[in-house]
Amino acid sequence: MYFVEEDKEKDEEPGWCRTREEMLKEVKSKPLFDIVVIGGGIHGACFARLAAYNGFKVLLVEKKDYAFGTSSRTSKMAHGGLRYLEIFDLKQVKEGLKARDELLKTAPHLVKIHNFLVPIDKSKFFDRVRIKFGLSLYDLLGGKRIGKHSWYPAESRPLVITLNKTSEWSGAYEYLDGLMNDTRLVIENIISAIQEGAFCINYCEWKYFKRTSDGELICTLYDNINKEEFEVKAGAVVNCAGPWVKEMPGFQGLKKKILFSQGIHLLFDVSWNGPAFLMPKREKPGYYFVWPFLGKVLVGTTERVVSEIPEPPTPTEEEIKELFSYIKRDFNTDFLPLSKAYYAYAGVRTLYNSTNRPSIFISRRPRWVVHGSVLTLIGGKFTTANLTALEGLKLLFKAADIRDRSLIYPEGRLLPGAGLLRRSVDEFLLAGRERGIPDKLLYSAINRFGSRVRYITQNSSWFEPIGNSCLVGEVMLSIKQEQALTINDVLKRRLLVQYLPDKGIGAIGKIKEILKNILKKQEAELDKEEEQYKKRLKEVDGVLERARGGGGSFDCD
Template identity: 30%
Template sequence: MSDTHYDLCIIGGGINGAGIARDAAGRGLSVLLVEGDDLGSGTSSASTKLIHGGLRYLEHMNFRLVRESLAEREALLRIAPHLVRGMEFVLPMGKGGKRPIWKIRLGLWLYDLFAGSSRLAHSRFIRNLGSESFGVPLRPEYKKGFVYSDAWGDDTRLVVLNAVDALENGADIRLRTICTGIQEDGKLWSVALHDRFTEKDYSVHASAVINATGPWVGRFLKGTGLGDGDPELPGVRLVQGSHIILPRQLNGEESYLLQQKDGRVVFVIPYENDFTLVGTTEVDFNDDPKDAEASEEEVAYLCEAYNMAFKAPVLPEDALFTFSGIRALVEQGQKRVSAISRDCQIYHHKGLPLPLISIFGGKLTTYRAQAERAVDMVSGLLNVVTDPWTDTQALPGGDFRGGGLDVFIESQCARYPWLPPSVLRRYAQAYGTRMDRIVGEGDSLACLGHYCGQDVYEAELRYLVDHEMAQTDEDILWRRSKLGLKVTDETLENIASVLSTL
């Protein structure tokens, strides 16, 4: 294994690493992606699940990021229609709001302008929220408001499908594999690796390395010594964002953007049919990112944010789940976390003898464009000519023809009339056109193999292991799907039993 050579070795299997691997492999580079745990097991699985332009970034005059984010929103709606879908957001206005109506109206006008000919509806002003179904749950002091459009996206499946596409384009992907060191070896990098399953240590060679370790970006550079003595190295500010998941609170399909007294905003989003997602917080973080968890103060803050807007209050003990992610933002000297740009910095370590690039910051929505710029940089450093391609080619399962998701679901209902509607819809939204690789030409539920309970069948588990690199029940329940929100102990035992035979 020590003689294996790659054009590019990527450390980190989050959305940035997976996106870069897909782009680079599709351009013909030989690629190795190394991830110490599972795909998307860090920050990428702890987002607010939004594919959005970032309305609040307008307040900080970050027009370029908003333009790019809105363009990337359109790209993802196009290349991943099964994973990304439009959603309406209600922005209620009440007394004491930090931002007057004229300012919100101007911001939404700019948002619509930057979005151009979007497939999503433009914003509109609501003079009487109480007359609208989505205004009924709100407290009576919220009399006016706005409705605007953005998109929701399945964050972890975006990671997984980028990695799957990279794999199918020839990339080598090694999960539960830790990079323990990197050093110069002639004209190549020697990358030391440790396989957590086999406990074996080995090394590979690469012409270029990308550090896409997310909140561990600084720790990686410090641990390897590769950032030592670099006066231009960006500073990193770690910020924790926490969310709570409640039993479903609202009947409608609209989400809400709630302004807070501290100037921040909190989202309230319908989630996985049976739940309501509330987030996020922004708190400075100084510990190991793997230890991130929502504090009592954060949970209380999110409940208070919810209760300020809605008639029916929630309590901290109503939260069924919490999750937290750590973002590595580029330190720019701002006191308030909310003022720090979410822009990405793709940093070339010019003082080193061989190509090393580190990814600082960034956001889920713009991962594809960030990956494209990173691969452009690598191609230039390796003196190879490559062409961008990922803005037009669908992610696996996203190659719908002649219509969007709803049209596709209708066609699958006709093709598989025996498949329960809840199963069919979930398969369509998760796997798109590749759901036939699970269902095949079957004509009954018996064709899906052993039934584990709660709409989980052996055929799906087999597909995830064979084609999406799932290795454990957690990989399946929390990253290849969100089934972990619903499964019972009995179903979990049955899943584990089936996995043991695969």
């Protein structure tokens, strides 16, 4: 590794963030890096941030947009992994609880404590004993740091108004865990990595590399925006491409031990900020969940092994019908009618299966594969991504025989939207209310950007509402500081309004105007993006209708 000395002089403004073009220009003019990271999901973002914090010159490249793959298709839960106790993975649970607690402190605008209920079937006494034991162990391993578990009798209001056939349930255990905004966590880790000195470039594709006789890695990259190929030199390459890792050295020998597991999720147009439910599937091992997300209801997940990775991952009619059957059996139709399902998405996780067990019984523990100066990550859990990055960087230190510096973990270091949170939020709310902006829009912006809403406060024109979806300033921040380059980038992976019932359709016109003005995009290109965006949403609507009474599958990205 080179230990490239760089001038990291930054703007004094804490929101400082270089633009994509600024970074790309410098990468091409000074193409020498200690580490090149492949993949702009949560693990790539956390690794780049940690490596840059430790003084390495880092380049992260992402073929598409940040969080395009699995990292934006999770169950939106920051947790220790209660169900991992069933496979006796105590270490994973303990690490998960520690990581969850850290996220609650470093990203309080994106990760929040929520109460979860685990209903107990009256006919299965052993389940009550088993769940009681599991939750006691969960408390012991660290869950009690935010509250101990308790018992809800069957006549409790949250159970009466939600569950179908309440008489079949003896009650429910309650415990506390975290819910998160997964996509925004990726974006903030990318911003933080850039602020630490890393170069992060989306829509930049990894092509291949060659190793010189002296061990130097020559990496060939392709800029998908400017349609240019270029090379950089690296001391090490770290592959965090998620399910798309198989082209890298070191993978082929593990191929028979890798499983790809697909899970799908459904969104319902039901306003709910009550307790979350972790529901036993009853007729087979495993659980599914029902919990609030963006003020609506999110239901998931299925578990299906796939041999090939669809791009993007695609829910099937059978998977949707499986979730529909659970909901119809367990929940009151007044609370969760199937007709209210309005969106679906799928995600694929990578599992290291050394025992040939069914996917539900396989540990989510990640595995780093070291191949010289190339590291490849197999699997990984979103909540513990920082700890996984730490483990990987330790392996890189060992592989490079680095002895003249110590690895530092930035425990407690706030993500960009968490600094000065209370003061920034108070000033933003005051300024917004003086302009007559509805609280719903103001709090939506706070939940996305945290204290970074202060930049909207500094520019009165940025308070302009775009329908009921967002503020102009949120779109400006997405483009100027977060490298959003398309309509889909803005609506799905920056503002998440694609997950709301109106899908952000009313905001498209204004977003096109802003993209045209800032990025100088052509009208025809923007029209094509709009057409593709609406086409995908139409396909989502179609497959949900077919799942209620027909057949088919769809592309949901």
